[in-house]
Amino acid sequence: MNRPSVYLHVGRTAARSHLAYLGEVAARATFLTVLLYIFLQLWRITYAETGADRLGGFTLAQMLWYLAMTEAIILSAPPVTPAIDQDARTGGIAVHLLRPISYPFYRLWVALGEQLVRFALNALVGAVLATALVGPAPLAARGVAMFLVAIPLAFTLDFTAHLGIGLCAFWLEDTSGLALLYRRATMLLGGVLLPIDLFPAGLRSALAFLPFRDVVYGPAHLFVQPDGDFLVRLLVRQATGVAALGLVAAAVYRAGVRRIHAHGG
Amino acid sequence: MRALIDYLRLARMYVGLNLRAQLEYRGAFVAQMAAMAVNDAVWVAFWSLFFSRFPVLHGWKVDDVITLWAVAAAGFGLAHAVCGNALVLATVIAEGQLDVWMLYPRALLPHLLLGRMSASACGDVIFGVAVYLAFVRPDAAHIALFAVLAAGVAVLIVGFDVLSASLGFYLGNSATLTDQWRFSMLTFATYPATLFRGAVKLVLFTAIPAAFINLFPVRALRSLSLADAALALVGALAVAAAGAAAFHIGLRRYQSGNLLTMRG
Amino acid sequence: MEAAIQLDNLQKTFVLTRWRRFRRVRTEVLAVAGITLDVPAGQAVAIIGPNGAGKSTTIKMLTGIVHPSGGHARVRGMVPWLERRRLAGRIGAVFGQRSQLWYHLPPRETFELLARIYGLDRERYRRMRDELVDRFALGAFLDRPVRKLSLGQRMRAEVAASLLHEPEVLFLDEPTIGLDAVARQELRAVVREWNRERGVTLLLTSHDAGDIEHVAKRALVIHQGRVVLDDSVASLRRRYLGSKVLRVRFHEPPAPFHLAGITVVKSAGSALKLHVDTRVVAIERVMTAVLKSGPVADIAIEDPPLDEVIAHIYTRPPPTAEDGAPA
Numbered sequence: 001m002n003r004p005s006v007y008l009h010v011g012r013t014a015a016r017s018h019l020a021y022l023g024e025v026a027a028r029a030t031f032l033t034v035l036l037y038i039f040l041q042l043w044r045i046t047y048a049e050t051g052a053d054r055l056g057g058f059t060l061a062q063m064l065w066y067l068a069m070t071e072a073i074i075l076s077a078p079p080v081t082p083a084i085d086q087d088a089r090t091g092g093i094a095v096h097l098l099r100p101i102s103y104p105f106y107r108l109w110v111a112l113g114e115q116l117v118r119f120a121l122n123a124l125v126g127a128v129l130a131t132a133l134v135g136p137a138p139l140a141a142r143g144v145a146m147f148l149v150a151i152p153l154a155f156t157l158d159f160t161a162h163l164g165i166g167l168c169a170f171w172l173e174d175t176s177g178l179a180l181l182y183r184r185a186t187m188l189l190g191g192v193l194l195p196i197d198l199f200p201a202g203l204r205s206a207l208a209f210l211p212f213r214d215v216v217y218g219p220a221h222l223f224v225q226p227d228g229d230f231l232v233r234l235l236v237r238q239a240t241g242v243a244a245l246g247l248v249a250a251a252v253y254r255a256g257v258r259r260i261h262a263h264g265g
Numbered sequence: 266m267r268a269l270i271d272y273l274r275l276a277r278m279y280v281g282l283n284l285r286a287q288l289e290y291r292g293a294f295v296a297q298m299a300a301m302a303v304n305d306a307v308w309v310a311f312w313s314l315f316f317s318r319f320p321v322l323h324g325w326k327v328d329d330v331i332t333l334w335a336v337a338a339a340g341f342g343l344a345h346a347v348c349g350n351a352l353v354l355a356t357v358i359a360e361g362q363l364d365v366w367m368l369y370p371r372a373l374l375p376h377l378l379l380g381r382m383s384a385s386a387c388g389d390v391i392f393g394v395a396v397y398l399a400f401v402r403p404d405a406a407h408i409a410l411f412a413v414l415a416a417g418v419a420v421l422i423v424g425f426d427v428l429s430a431s432l433g434f435y436l437g438n439s440a441t442l443t444d445q446w447r448f449s450m451l452t453f454a455t456y457p458a459t460l461f462r463g464a465v466k467l468v469l470f471t472a473i474p475a476a477f478i479n480l481f482p483v484r485a486l487r488s489l490s491l492a493d494a495a496l497a498l499v500g501a502l503a504v505a506a507a508g509a510a511a512f513h514i515g516l517r518r519y520q521s522g523n524l525l526t527m528r529g
Numbered sequence: 530m531e532a533a534i535q536l537d538n539l540q541k542t543f544v545l546t547r548w549r550r551f552r553r554v555r556t557e558v559l560a561v562a563g564i565t566l567d568v569p570a571g572q573a574v575a576i577i578g579p580n581g582a583g584k585s586t587t588i589k590m591l592t593g594i595v596h597p598s599g600g601h602a603r604v605r606g607m608v609p610w611l612e613r614r615r616l617a618g619r620i621g622a623v624f625g626q627r628s629q630l631w632y633h634l635p636p637r638e639t640f641e642l643l644a645r646i647y648g649l650d651r652e653r654y655r656r657m658r659d660e661l662v663d664r665f666a667l668g669a670f671l672d673r674p675v676r677k678l679s680l681g682q683r684m685r686a687e688v689a690a691s692l693l694h695e696p697e698v699l700f701l702d703e704p705t706i707g708l709d710a711v712a713r714q715e716l717r718a719v720v721r722e723w724n725r726e727r728g729v730t731l732l733l734t735s736h737d738a739g740d741i742e743h744v745a746k747r748a749l750v751i752h753q754g755r756v757v758l759d760d761s762v763a764s765l766r767r768r769y770l771g772s773k774v775l776r777v778r779f780h781e782p783p784a785p786f787h788l789a790g791i792t793v794v795k796s797a798g799s800a801l802k803l804h805v806d807t808r809v810v811a812i813e814r815v816m817t818a819v820l821k822s823g824p825v826a827d828i829a830i831e832d833p834p835l836d837e838v839i840a841h842i843y844t845r846p847p848p849t850a851e852d853g854a855p856a
Contacts, residue, residue, distance in 0.1 A: 023441055027441060027444075030445045031445070031448065034449045034453070035452065037465075038452065038456050041460040042460055045322060045459075046322065049319070049321065049322070049323065174292075176296075177299065177300060180303065180304075181303060184304060187307060188310055188311060193311045194311060198318050199314060200314070200317055200318075203314075278641075279642075282631060282638060285638070286631055286632075286634055289674070364589065365624065365627040367592070368594075368620075369647075370617035371617075520594065520596050521595075521596050522541065522586075522595050522596070
C-alpha cells in the first residue's frame with residue numbers, strides 16, 4: 001500500500017463512521033435554525049436602524065450567508081486536542097511511532113476526514129436555512145468555488161494549532177483549558193460572530209499577525225464576496241501560518257518524543 | 266412556611282457538602298469555573314465590539330446587554346450550583362435513578378435536585394456578579410434588585426429544566442431532545458428581547474419562556490421598575506409550577522412502571 | 530401482633546410500548562404473578578431467585594417506588610405506594626448500585642446529612658450514631674474520605690448509614706458482593722446481631738449461600754414471579770444444601786479410598802474433586818479418610834453454588850406445602 005492511499009483510506013474510514021450519526025444532523029439543524037434566526041433579527045434591525053444598504057461591505061443577505069458559513073466552519077471542528085493529549089499522555093504515541101506513517105500526518109488525515117463530513121452537513125443545513133431566511137442571492141458558483149478552495153488549508157491551519165496545544169500534554173496536566181481558550185479566541189477574533197471588517201481599526205491591525213482570521217473569516221468572506229486577489233493573499237497567509245505553526249508543533253513533538261525515549265513512555 | 270425553612274436548611278447543607286466534595290479536586294474545580302467565565306467573557310467582548318460600532322440597538326445600549334448577560338449568568342449559575350441535578354434530570358429519569366431518591370422521606374423533586382453541584386455554574390455566578398459590578402457600577406438599590414432578579418431567573422431555569430426533562434417520562438431517553446430545547450432557551454435568553462416580534466415573541470412567553478430573562482429583568486434594572494420585576498418573578502414561578510406539574514404527571518406514569526424502555 | 534410486612538396476592542404486570550416501524554407494539558410482561566405472605570416483625574428473611582424472577586419488582590412495590598397492578602400490601606401498617614414518604618422514615622435500604630455515602634467525603638458527613646434528611650432529633654441521632662460506630666467498628670475511618678476506604682469498610686459504613694434513623698424494616702440487596710471472606714463474615718455478624726437484638730425485620734436478597742445461612746432464618750425462593758419455596762433456612766439447608774464439594778491436591782497420586790456418601794466428580798493424577806452428601810456421611814470422616822490416603826498439598830471445602838441448588842429446587846417439587854413456615 002503506497003502512502004497517499006493509506007492516508008486516503010484512513011480519512012475515508014473516519015468520515016464513514018461519522019455519517020452514522022443521524023441524530024447529530026437533527027440536533028445541528030435545530031441549533032443552526034435558532035442561531036441564524038437570531039442573527040437575522042439582529043442584523044435586520046441593525047441595517048434598518050443605521051439606514052445602510054451595506055455594512056462592512058456586506059448587504060443583509062450577504063451578512064447572513066457569511067454568518068451561516070462561519071458557523072458551519074466553527075461547528076465542524078473535530079476533537080483534535082483531546083485525541084492528541086491522550087496519545088501524548090498515555091504514551092500511545094509510541095504505537096504510532098511504530099507504524100510507517102508519521103504521527104502528525106496520521107492525525108491530520110483523521111481530523112480532516114471527520115471535519116469535512118461535519119462541515120458538509122453544517123454547510124448544507126446552513127445554506128438551506130440561509131436561503132429560507134434571506135433568499136439565495138449571495139449564492140454564486142464563483143463564491144462557492146473560491147470558498148471550497150480556501151477550506152482545506154483553513155482546516156489544516158486550525159489543526160496545526162491544536163496539534164501544538166495537544167502535544168503540550170507532555171508537560172501540562174490538562175490541555176483542555178488551553179484548547180478552550182484557543183477555540184474561543186478563534187470565535188471572537190476569527191470573525192465568527194462579527195465580520196472583521198466591522199472591528200475597530202486598531203484591533204483589525206493587531207489581528208493581522210494572528211491565524212484566526214484565516215481559518216474562519218477568510219473563507220467565509222470569499223463565499224459572499226469572491227475576489228481572486230483576496231483568495232491568493234489568503235492562501236499565502238494560510239500556508240505561511242501552517243508552516244510557522246507547523247514548525248512550532250514539530251519542535252514540541254520532537255522534544256516530547258525525546259522525553260518518551262528518555263523515560264520509556 | 267416551616268416546610269420551606271426546613272427545605273432551605275436542607276439546601277444549605279447540600280450546598281455545603283457539594284462544595285466540599287468539589288474542593289477535593291480544587292484544580293479541576295477552578296479550571297471548570299474559569300472555562301465558563303472565559304466563555305461568558307467572549308460574548309460580552311462580542312457585544313462590546315458590536316456596540317462600539319452600532320451604539321444603539323432598538324433602544325438597547327451596551328449597558329443593557331451587559332446587564333442581561335450578568336443577570337442571566339448569575340441566575341443560570343445559581344440554578345445549577347444549587348440544583349445541579351436539574352441539568353442531568355433527563356438522564357436520571359432514563360437510568361432509573363429516581364428510585365434511590367424515592368427511598369427518602371422527602372418530597373422527591375425538590376430533594377433530588379439538590380444532589381449535585383455544577384462546577385462551571387459556579388463560574389457563571391461569579392462572572393455574572395463581577396461583570397455587573399465592574400461594568401455597570403450599580404448602587405445599593407440596583408444591587409439588591411439584581412440579587413432578587415437573579416434568584417428569580419434561577420427559579421425559572423430550574424423549573425424549565427424540569428419541564429424539558431419530563432419528556433423523559435414519555436420518550437425513554439430524551440436527553441438529546443431536552444438538550445436542544447434547553448439550548449434554544451439559553452440562546453434566546455441572552456439576546457435583547459427587542460429583536461423579536463410577532464409569533465416568535467409569543468413563543469418567548471410560552472414554550473421557550475426566555476422573555477422573563479431577556480425582557481423584564483433588564484427593564485426592571487434600567488429604571489428600577491418594580492412592576493417589571495414583579496412580572497419577571499411571576500413568570501419564573503409560573504414556569505416552575507409548570508415544570509413541577511409536568512414532572513409529577515410523568516412520575517405517576519413512571520411509578521406504574523409502564524415506560525417505553527425496560528428498567529433495571 | 531400485626532405482621533411487619535403483609536402481601537396479599539400482590540401482582541405486577543408491565544406494559545411495554547415499543548415503536549416498531551411507526552406502529553405501536555404493546556407487550557405485557559408479567560413480573561410478579563401474585564405473592565401472598567406475612568413476615569412477622571423481627572424476622573430475617575432471605576429472598577432468593579435468578580435475575581428477572583421478580584425480586585426487585587416486589588421490593589420496589591414494598592418500598593413504594595412502583596404501583597402494583599393488583600393485590601395489596603402493607604409494611605408496618607402502611608400501604609407503600611400511598612404513603613411513600615411516611616413509610617420511608619421507617620424503613621432502611623442498602624441497594625447494590627446505590628451508595629448513600631458521598632464518595633469524596635468522610636462517612637461522618639453523610640451521617641450528618643442523613644440526620645437532616647430524616648429530621649432526626651439531635652441527641653437521639655448522636656446516641657444512635659455513636660452506637661453504630663461502635664458496633665460496626667467504624668471509628669478508625671469515620672473521618673476518612675470514602676474513596677480511600679476498602680470495600681469491606683465501605684459496606685459496613687453503608688449498612689450503618691441505613692440504620693441511623695432506627696428503621697423497623699431493613700432491605701439489603703447483595704450486601705456482601707465483592708467482599709473478601711473476613712469482611713463478609715464481619716458484615717454478616719453485625720447485621721445478624723442487629724436483627725436479633727433490635728428486632729429489625731430484615732429482607733435480604735443474595736446469591737451467596739453463606740449470607741443466607743448466616744443471616745436469615747427464613748428463605749423465600751422466587752421464580753417467574755411466584756414464590757416456589759417458603760421454608761426455614763434450616764430446612765433448606767437440610768434438604769437442599771446437604772452437600773459439600775471437596776477439592777484435594779496431593780503431593781503424589783493417593784491411595785484409593787471408598788466411603789458411602791462420596792462421589793468422585795473428577796480425578797486427575799494428584800488432584801481430586803469429591804461430592805460429599807453430608808446427610809449420609811459427616812465431613813470430618815471424609816477429611817480423615819482423605820488425609821489418610823496420602824500426603825495432602827492443598828484442600829478446600831466448598832458449598833455447591835447456590836444457583837445449582839436453586840435450579841435443583843425448580844426442577845423438583847418441594848417436599849412440603851408452600852405455606853409460610855417461619856423458623
